[in-house]
Amino acid sequence: MSFSGVSVVTNGKLHDGSTMNAGAASGYHLLVVEGHMGTQQLIRSRYFTVGGHRWCIYCYPDGLSLQICLYEEMLTTAEPVGAQFEFSLVDDTSKQESARIHGNKIFEFRGYSHHGYDRFMTREELKKHLKDKDNSFTIRCDIVVKNPTWNTSPFILVPPPDMPWNISDFLLAGEGTDVVCRVGDETFAAHRCVLAARSTVFRAALFGPMKEGTSSIAAVVLIDAMDAAVFKAVLGFIYSDSLPVPTQDENEGDLLQHLLVAADPYDITRLKAMCEKNLCEHIDVSTVATILALADQHRCDGLKQTCYQYLRCPANLSAVVATDGFDHLYRSCPDLMKDMMLAMLPPM
Template identity: 50%
Template structure:
């Protein structure tokens, strides 16, 4: 048939063109022609009205609430003169270090035992709370802009201590924005001590900019870094030589 409709499920195609019309058409050149297809993607399941949107995932908010309410908490941390309650299973899933610390010594006991108390030395309470907030939600708490660089330094140390790699990289990335003449020695020493290769490279690139190396070398922090970590000086020289 010269004219007919082709139907498939709920979709319909318009009439076919006659061969005679196609052969005489300006769109046919050297026995070739191009077909344009307009595709509409239906962003909903067949049979479900599009005015019912899929709700966003609220898992992050629910886990944040779990941390805040301490419901079902089975471990207490003593840190910086404060106590912080948490859930051992959540911590163990997110950190192999927490898993070993909270379940390793308790293998002979009941995993559901409550009242476990863990002392955390050499860490401020606010830093540990920020660490837990990330563990539960995958997101850092809001920080005061004036203190963000110092907070990120402490969090980087904590993330490295508990083997939380993504948090460590987030802190590295943020600290890259705080590299300047006065802070470089501290940030570079931190990068060296905690094996932060990206942060270290950012420091090297800062030193490679005209005038920065001379200015940094005049600071007390850099003099201390040169004395306490001579190997880093060799790395700097090798980097600048290229």
């Protein structure tokens, strides 16, 4: 089994490591997690290649839930990727066995799909494996791809799409910027073509009849009713096409709400949809009233229906009614309350 690289995550931040093409239908990747007890956020490995396909490991520290994701786009009509995988904890990264796959179950992966273990082990069990020095541990993920693409052209490896990374490099380097976005007292340099391609609102402002600035002078676009930190995250999404990873001081649910509110008026539809989908995982007694009001205000029908589904459970509804958030929702959104009551009725 070939070695496909190592990812190092310290206090929740991916900062080191290397990846390589395994060059075969099977391979393993090492995820080194340092400072585990200091973070509760999602941990993600670097992307690595096994069997001609691009993979990524997701680790949720609470109970050590592990997922392996096929991180590439595939048509729904395309043949799924069949693969076996196995997670294990290792002590010495320099001494690895050739293979650790047991059993014969084959999982089917399609574009950006994942499989794994919701409860790989408990936190108490994990503590037994932590190294005292830095609360670190290492996860090994073995993958065997049953229908690899590498053997159709063994001497030619086509790298995965890297356009978002290439465009992001321009933003980080500040090269070729020709528009300035002003958010309060802060300014952000950007590229008008990128903004216009990702948002119809920016396209109208920069290239429409009411365009701001000229081609020879950098345009200045005023961003209203948005925090500078939120706009920076939006700008990062525009260039990378991926949601930002919350910092250690940020709450993921709050960040998703801010990004959804920001994406709606600027017609960044993919960002709005991704926030809407991810917010479904943050619905609980303390947040459902706020998320429901947000979904109604920004026309997120799928998110609203997920809130209704959560509230159809009598225990959940009883707990939510006792919260201040529900009282505020009752006073400020009477039409939404009527809609919610109708959603609670059993189907005719």
